[in-house]
Amino acid sequence: MLRPLDHYDLAIIGSGSGNSIADEAFADRSIAMIERNPVFGGTCINVGCIPTKMLVLPADYASSVAEARRVNVDLSLDAVDFPAMRDRIFGRIDQISEGGKEWRSSADNLTLFSAEASFVGERRLRAGEHEFTADQIVLATGSSAVLPDVPGIDLPKVHTSDTIMRIDELPQTLLIIGGGYIATEFAHIFGSFGVKVTQLARSGLLRGQDQTIIDRYTEIAAERRTLRFGQTLNGIEASEDDQLLVLTSDADGEQYTYLTDMVLVAIGRSPNSADLNPEAGGVRVSASGYIEVDEFQRTSADGVWALGDVCNPNQLKHVANREARVVRHNLLHPDDLQPVGDLPVPSAIFGEPQIATVGLTEQQAIAAGVDFVTAIQEYGSVAYGWALEDTVHLMKLLADPASGQLLGAHILGPQAASLIQPLVQAMTFGLGAQEMARGQYWIHPALPELVENALLALPLTGQAR
Ligand SMILES: Cc1cc2nc3c(=O)[nH]c(=O)nc-3n(C[C@H](O)[C@H](O)[C@H](O)COP(=O)(O)OP(=O)(O)OC[C@H]3O[C@@H](n4cnc5c(N)ncnc54)[C@H](O)[C@@H]3O)c2cc1C
Numbered sequence: 001m002l003r004p005l006d007h008y009d010l011a012i013i014g015s016g017s018g019n020s021i022a023d024e025a026f027a028d029r030s031i032a033m034i035e036r037n038p039v040f041g042g043t044c045i046n047v048g049c050i051p052t053k054m055l056v057l058p059a060d061y062a063s064s065v066a067e068a069r070r071v072n073v074d075l076s077l078d079a080v081d082f083p084a085m086r087d088r089i090f091g092r093i094d095q096i097s098e099g100g101k102e103w104r105s106s107a108d109n110l111t112l113f114s115a116e117a118s119f120v121g122e123r124r125l126r127a128g129e130h131e132f133t134a135d136q137i138v139l140a141t142g143s144s145a146v147l148p149d150v151p152g153i154d155l156p157k158v159h160t161s162d163t164i165m166r167i168d169e170l171p172q173t174l175l176i177i178g179g180g181y182i183a184t185e186f187a188h189i190f191g192s193f194g195v196k197v198t199q200l201a202r203s204g205l206l207r208g209q210d211q212t213i214i215d216r217y218t219e220i221a222a223e224r225r226t227l228r229f230g231q232t233l234n235g236i237e238a239s240e241d242d243q244l245l246v247l248t249s250d251a252d253g254e255q256y257t258y259l260t261d262m263v264l265v266a267i268g269r270s271p272n273s274a275d276l277n278p279e280a281g282g283v284r285v286s287a288s289g290y291i292e293v294d295e296f297q298r299t300s301a302d303g304v305w306a307l308g309d310v311c312n313p314n315q316l317k318h319v320a321n322r323e324a325r326v327v328r329h330n331l332l333h334p335d336d337l338q339p340v341g342d343l344p345v346p347s348a349i350f351g352e353p354q355i356a357t358v359g360l361t362e363q364q365a366i367a368a369g370v371d372f373v374t375a376i377q378e379y380g381s382v383a384y385g386w387a388l389e390d391t392v393h394l395m396k397l398l399a400d401p402a403s404g405q406l407l408g409a410h411i412l413g414p415q416a417a418s419l420i421q422p423l424v425q426a427m428t429f430g431l432g433a434q435e436m437a438r439g440q441y442w443i444h445p446a447l448p449e450l451v452e453n454a455l456l457a458l459p460l461t462g463q464a465r
């Protein structure tokens with residue numbers, strides 16, 4: 001006799017941002033949560049935002065030696081105890097992850113499956129040996145590091161961000177492939193700890209950022225490490241003395257070889273959609289692999305929702321969190337659906353220096369045919385910048401010349417990730433540049449005076465002045 005299929009009110013696939021949905025408001029619903037990784041809690045806590053930033057802080061301390069010297073303070077960096085740092089960071093994180101798993105497993109109304117989930121039909125899933133149906137399904141499966149299909153990519157000292165934070169000792173040399181978020185943050189971390197870093201980036205650094213930021217950052221980065229652009233990775237070989245030989249070529253076919261202790265591959269992350277067998281569930285996926293969702297986070301299949309990296313190319317934790325809140329609300333209030341909204345999405349790269357961005361870049365404004373003016377404010381132009389003896393960092397604003405509404409903000413320099421937040425707020429709530437600059441006090445002589453001065457420097461016309 002066939003066993004009747006198990007049935008749940010709600011199935012959540014992925015224990016990252018999806019884990020925040022099932023709170024006490026769902027106490028009367030039966031829930032299946034499926035996580036394929038033995039480690040619970042997803043990317044941000046285990047291998048993403050949190051451990052990287054816990055490494056960025058000591059890296060900031062280590063790199064402050066050179067900064068301090070510029071203002072007549074002689075510091076020295078005596079040692080970086082990487083194993084102790086690693087054990088401290090992951091000692092804390094691993095406990096949080098294990099605690100989260102235990103807590104979820106102990107809930108009366110939730111069954112946690114440690115298996116890979118995939119669709120076998122409409123609102124019908126398989127997870128390992130189990131097959132079940134659910135009224136509602138949330139796809140929160142995130143993204144995974146992309147690995148180029150070249151020989152040697154599986155050699156032990158070739159890492160992604162998933163593994164490099166747990167290495168036993170610092171290498172003397174590190175070759176980083178990529179020029180985006182992850183490459184930039186790890187170049188700062190390992191470079192500051194005294195590792196000699198070479199960075200290979202196919203098309204330059206910081207793709208997608210405003211060109212003014214790219215140009216200034218590239219000048220700064222070139223002083224700190226070896227940069228090589230326009231090369232394609234062909235393969236990696238183990239050398240006789242336990243190092244790696246990285247083989248590349250440029251557009252003219254010229255071949256290059258790099259000898260290094262370790263490699264970090266950081267060439268992007270792709271959405272974890274294919275393993276879900278989405279077609280069987282009636283879930284549509286875009287050409288680039290993202291699950292398609294509407295403004296309420298509904299997929300093309302009735303009762304199936306998606307959130308986070310698997311459906312949003314921004315691939316940012318604060319974006320995944322917002323979408324999880326929207327999905328949670330919509331599951332609880334099917335007659336009062338909430339849209340995720342078209343808010344400006346900020347992000348920050350915690351490199352040296354920090355980079356923060358929101359809204360349009362100048363290249364995007366030109367491509368979109370938008371009327372805009374810009375202001376570039378150097379850190380060295382405000383009082384706190386004098387204290388910093390700053391000569392390289394800057395902020396750039398784009399605004400509508402007639403209305404004074406901000407269109408974009410881009411910061412390269414100390415505290416960029418925090419400095420950008422009032423500009424995010426102004427863009428989100430429609431506060432004009434002039435009103436923002438003159439309608440409040442700015443603490444003197446703090447760094448936000450940079451924001452005030454940049455706002456005042458915008459060459460606005462008409463009413464907006
Ligand atoms: C090194 C690094 C640093 C980062 N730093 C930042 C930062 O500073 N700020 C920021 O905003 N963002 C940062 N991010 C991005 C951020 O971590 C992600 O945007 C966010 O964690 C995505 O959350 P999610 O819930 O969509 O996916 P995840 O947290 O990845 O959760 C998805 C879960 O689903 C599981 N899963 C996948 N497929 C299946 C399946 N078929 N069956 C069962 N389980 C499955 C996975 O194992 C995973 O646990 C960083 C990312 C990385 C890699």
Ligand SMILES: NC(=O)c1ccc[n+]([C@@H]2O[C@H](COP(=O)([O-])OP(=O)(O)OC[C@H]3O[C@@H](n4cnc5c(N)ncnc54)[C@H](O)[C@@H]3O)[C@@H](O)[C@H]2O)c1
Binds near residue numbers: 179
């Ligand atoms: N602070 C943060 O918010 C933070 C930190 C880390 C990661 N993240 C998220 O994780 C995502 C992934 O980060 P990432 O740095 O891997 O991706 P990314 O998209 O930021 O950068 C990828 C880089 O790899 C290059 N590249 C792509 N294909 C290549 C190839 N075949 N060979 C050589 N170079 C190639 C690109 O030109 C680009 O420079 C980011 O998009 C970001 O959203 C965020």
